[in-house]
Amino acid sequence: MIEIQNVNKVFYQAGREIKALDDINLTIAEGSIYGVIGSSGAGKSTLIRCVNLLERPTQGKVFVDGTELNALSNKELTLARRKIGMIFQHFNLLSSRTVFDNVGLPLELAGESKQAIKAKVESLLELVGLSEKRDSYPANLSGGQKQRVAIARALASDPKVLLCDEATSALDPATTHSILELLRKINKEFNLTILLITHEMAVVKSICSDVAIIGGGKLVEQGAVGDIFAHPKTELARQFIRSTLDLSIPADYAARLSPSQTPNSYPLVRLEFTGASVDAPIISQVAREFDLDISILSSNMDYVGGIKFGLMLAEFFGTPQASEQAISFLKQNKIDVEVLGYVA
Ligand SMILES: Nc1ncnc2c1ncn2[C@@H]1O[C@H](COP(=O)(O)OP(=O)(O)OP(=O)(O)O)[C@@H](O)[C@H]1O
Numbered sequence: 524m525i526e527i528q529n530v531n532k533v534f535y536q537a538g539r540e541i542k543a544l545d546d547i548n549l550t551i552a553e554g555s556i557y558g559v560i561g562s563s564g565a566g567k568s569t570l571i572r573c574v575n576l577l578e579r580p581t582q583g584k585v586f587v588d589g590t591e592l593n594a595l596s597n598k599e600l601t602l603a604r605r606k607i608g609m610i611f612q613h614f615n616l617l618s619s620r621t622v623f624d625n626v627g628l629p630l631e632l633a634g635e636s637k638q639a640i641k642a643k644v645e646s647l648l649e650l651v652g653l654s655e656k657r658d659s660y661p662a663n664l665s666g667g668q669k670q671r672v673a674i675a676r677a678l679a680s681d682p683k684v685l686l687c688d689e690a691t692s693a694l695d696p697a698t699t700h701s702i703l704e705l706l707r708k709i710n711k712e713f714n715l716t717i718l719l720i721t722h723e724m725a726v727v728k729s730i731c732s733d734v735a736i737i738g739g740g741k742l743v744e745q746g747a748v749g750d751i752f753a754h755p756k757t758e759l760a761r762q763f764i765r766s767t768l769d770l771s772i773p774a775d776y777a778a779r780l781s782p783s784q785t786p787n788s789y790p791l792v793r794l795e796f797t798g799a800s801v802d803a804p805i806i807s808q809v810a811r812e813f814d815l816d817i818s819i820l821s822s823n824m825d826y827v828g829g830i831k832f833g834l835m836l837a838e839f840f841g842t843p844q845a846s847e848q849a850i851s852f853l854k855q856n857k858i859d860v861e862v863l864g865y866v867a
Pocket residue numbers: 534535536541542543561562563564565566567568569570722
């Protein structure tokens with residue numbers, strides 16, 4: 524549905540050249556929810572803006588539904604853009620218009636009749652659960668309600684593609700969840716292709732089927748979300764995955780942690796499981812085989828696309844040799860082990 528071919532974007536600022544996108548290639552299948560994740564300044568916004576040519580690529584081609592957008596005249600591009608809806612982090616609603624009139628705006632601009640606009644807007648407001656707010660103004664809505672209005676407006680011209688530019692970044696976790704559920708619903712109901720950019724792996728994990736990771740304007744990794752979580756190939760991918768599994772060391776442990784072992788101290792280890800790890804009761808096996816007592820401080824295991832992954836913090840009580848042997852056994856079983864220090 525969306526094909527990005529060898530797209531480069533260079534900005535010039537104060538005589539300086541900024542390469543925001545460096546030879547990006549992406550294919551986004553019809554009906555998928557595709558996430559693009561990257562840190563601040565990675566080039567996410569530039570990339571999504573290149574898909575509807577709000578930003579023109581310096582080089583490369585963009586196809587949406589088989590049409591090469593770069594090759595269109597301005598008039599043809601205006602028509603093609605009706606098939607590409609977009610929502611933004613800060614909603615971009617018109618404050619002087621009611622909810623009803625915000626949603627109806629694209630239809631007014633397309634010259635639709637009053638009856639057609641009324642029927643369409645009413646059905647869209649019902650879809651996003653805002654029928655009762657039709658006469659309210661944006662200033663009287665919550666962030667989540669504003670984003671629902673923006674989604675209804677984006678759907679008014681029956682787009683084939685919805686671009687979401689950090690659409691949940693200004694919302695609290697519960698509202699984020701409800702907006703992501705709404706996106707999932709419209710993806711299913713209308714077979715709408717959704718391209719979303721985000722800096723949060725939790726968003727990708729929650730609704731995307733596929734993900735591309737960008738850093739410094741380059742595409743560093745892409746694939747099905749389950750595959751990326753199971754077998755991340757780059758450090759950047761690993762960092763984003765870890766960010767969904769925040770495991771911090773309890774403060775009293777951190778205070779007692781020393782970098783070297785003494786006769787009365789024991790290692791505090793961080794175990795990282797991925798889809799490649801052996802799916803077996805490995806902790807009890809290690810305890811038995813190496814005569815260790817293992818105390819689990821915290822653990823965060825999750826499933827994405829049928830793949831189990833997660834992090835665990837544990838103390839190994841036993842002789843230093845037993846701990847060393849246990850750690851190398853765990854590594855042989857594809858568990859990433861890091862000794863964070865020694866606790867007395
Ligand atoms: N209009 C512009 N003029 C000059 N430089 C720009 C322009 N737009 C973006 N850039 C630069 O291009 C790079 C990528 O910016 P972009 O906004 O696409 O990143 P991003 O991943 O969306 O970051 P953020 O999450 O902080 O918005 C940055 O170095 C940015 O400073």
